[in-house]
Amino acid sequence: MKTEIETKNLVIAALLITLSFIGSNIRIFGSIAFDSLSGFLAALLLGPIYGAVVGFLGHLFTALTSGFPLSIPLHIVIAIAMAITMFGFGFTHKVLNNKISMPVNLMITGIVGILLNGPVSLALSIGTMALMAGMEAALGLLALLPFLVSASVANVLLSIILFKALKNIWDKIR
Numbered sequence: 001m002k003t004e005i006e007t008k009n010l011v012i013a014a015l016l017i018t019l020s021f022i023g024s025n026i027r028i029f030g031s032i033a034f035d036s037l038s039g040f041l042a043a044l045l046l047g048p049i050y051g052a053v054v055g056f057l058g059h060l061f062t063a064l065t066s067g068f069p070l071s072i073p074l075h076i077v078i079a080i081a082m083a084i085t086m087f088g089f090g091f092t093h094k095v096l097n098n099k100i101s102m103p104v105n106l107m108i109t110g111i112v113g114i115l116l117n118g119p120v121s122l123a124l125s126i127g128t129m130a131l132m133a134g135m136e137a138a139l140g141l142l143a144l145l146p147f148l149v150s151a152s153v154a155n156v157l158l159s160i161i162l163f164k165a166l167k168n169i170w171d172k173i174r
Contacts, residue, residue: 020058043090
């Protein structure tokens, strides 16, 4: 039984990684895309570890299809930040599950996801860019903040909507 559940999770994760690649081609602002939607959904459905893997790969797909505009090292750091974001998002949902109502859980989890995906990830990117190119160049990344937060809100909200729509189906196949 446990092997069957693990196999289902791996298959669903593979499908979400594929959707992440598709989302990487639906761009909101330049290289900012819907690649993280699948990572957020994986974190809700499958848990924080699966979400982290899907989020990491999702960003690498977007960076790859964009030509690594911020450099390969910086995009690897951003992919790591995406993994941390999805892990934190999924962990928050998991910890709050059955302790508070689902709407409140998803609201708090969503806020955590937006903060991790926007300002926190950008801070990690700025720190990395400062080491690579100096603080002046790094501070130029601050211009991305409104776009990152907007994209984070869109990705998180869509993942929550899909999660709620798929929840009954998901519970039946588990």
